[in-house]
Amino acid sequence: MGEVNIKKLASELNLSAATVSRALRDSHEISAETKARVMEMAKKLAYEPNPFASSLRQQKSKTIAVIVPEVANNFFALAIKAIEEVARAKDHHVLIYQTHESGEIESSFMTSLLSGRVDGVLISPACHVANKKYFQKVSEKIPMVFFDRDHDDIEGVKITTDDYESAYNATLHLVEAGCKKIGYLAALETLTTGKKRLQGYLDALKDNNLESMPALIEGNCENNESCRSKVKDFIAERKPDGIVSSIEELALPCYYACKELNLNIPKDLKLITYSNLAHAELLNPPLSTINQPAFEIGNEAATILFKMFSKRWYDPNITISLKSSIIKRESSRS
Amino acid sequence: MGEVNIKKLASELNLSAATVSRALRDSHEISAETKARVMEMAKKLAYEPNPFASSLRQQKSKTIAVIVPEVANNFFALAIKAIEEVARAKDHHVLIYQTHESGEIESSFMTSLLSGRVDGVLISPACHVANKKYFQKVSEKIPMVFFDRDHDDIEGVKITTDDYESAYNATLHLVEAGCKKIGYLAALETLTTGKKRLQGYLDALKDNNLESMPALIEGNCENNESCRSKVKDFIAERKPDGIVSSIEELALPCYYACKELNLNIPKDLKLITYSNLAHAELLNPPLSTINQPAFEIGNEAATILFKMFSKRWYDPNITISLKSSIIKRESSRS
DNA sequence: GTGAAAGCGCTAACAC
């Protein structure tokens, strides 16, 4: 490993290790001249400080963890992009973990973070969680921020979007477009996120005196096959004339299903969905979306995490909600 | 930080720290009974080993670095997904770094990895690189695997795709569809990846006695605006009847450009592109793609990296090429 | 303004 360490620098310079260490960290105790000498030698010998020795000594890692269900997802990829940028600006490292929606995997990741490996955690929790104790355990020890997804019964700092309002408004949009039988493709039911979206949908129907269509399908989109056939069955059996989809992964199968069922979007079925697809406009027909500010969410979550590090953040139990934008396109036109 | 450490466990159990350490690592020197006692106590006290102490001592981190231009990109997100899964199976951690195509940023990441922070690196290098010394420096010190992208003049283990053949065949496909003026949207020109794609395109034209249309645009797609207008200008000025796009980010702007220019895809302009868009089939018109096996590339690269760790990989200078698949859809139909 | 010494938590070499 790095053969050139502080001791080596010190001996080359006829200084003590302590002085070199202080000079490298730009301590005010060290004379400008010494600092310059140390820096020059460090550069000459291509000195790279050993992060483990430093972390061990200082009890901090300059590293944060990001726990998400999946990386290969338009929303999470954007959020991670933002998080990595903030972390880099703060000279921190980013560890990535995927839970694949499994509470067990999530639990094991979280528990391992109790070791001090990271200084803080950004998490968008998995759907399927049995015992949630680990959330509290981790947050008692290090700063933690939930982003996008969260649990009702867990307190903490949370960056979310206006799930209730956006679902309500999206549903209202379909109502105004003339839909009478509006279905809902449910997901994330165990999370606040999913509950609020569902409630927004239900309330919008109620407020417009439409049957609260019980035809929700709960989509476990482990794989595309099962997902597509479930969505297709739903449409074929319930014959909705409008669909609000709570996640992108359930909306795109509607396109395939309608093709197979010979239904026209939007004539026979109007569709709107939560999505971060960059090119929803290019679909056939262009897809109406509830667009969450994914990058901003990641950015905000990471920024707050760093404020927590420097004690410039005091509220341990707050939810900050960013606005989604509803973009009406052809798929929901009346 | 973790108040319960090996010393604490040792004193609780009336054992030495060394014995506890050995028991935890399931050493054969320790009796089954002692192991059981240690494990029980570790569980009871929720002991989590300090990774920094361990890494410092053992000179290994159980961590790998993934360096990519962008996370929010269909190809890289899939590759990272695969890499994280392999790493998790091997009980390793994954650090993510984005270069945003900057050689300077890449250089600073790579140089910092000389500290021993990670045991190995998976990298898809940035386009814009001045001094490439750091590649060699890092690979001399720790195992490193290039994936998807690489430089001609850097040796190493490389997992790529059949860039030449796929570009050749895609171009041939447009020729066979009747195109006479086939343009090429160039990118990654500084990388082997980009050079091979370009060469495949050029050779396919030559072999079919078509003018090697000099109308390449070099797309610096920093932002969508500049990208779209460049693509639009290219189409308006050169009037190609076919386009091979070397990256997804240059192909989708063609859809917008054609709309604005009142051109029909595929009637006026046939289009095929490298892409990992999950739903190319749903675009209007469905987009013909050269689909790289992104997940497999990530999986293969990570798997080989772990083989290098365990000395089950001996060739320090090999290129493994996976096959892309060309999926012909409406956008290139004759 | 600089140095000596201790110690972060763990593991490996060497006893016995």
Next chain:
DNA sequence: GTGTTAGCGCTTTCAC
């Protein structure tokens, strides 16, 4: 099969 000791490379008292 278990204990003792030393040390990974760094930072931080505490001296002077």
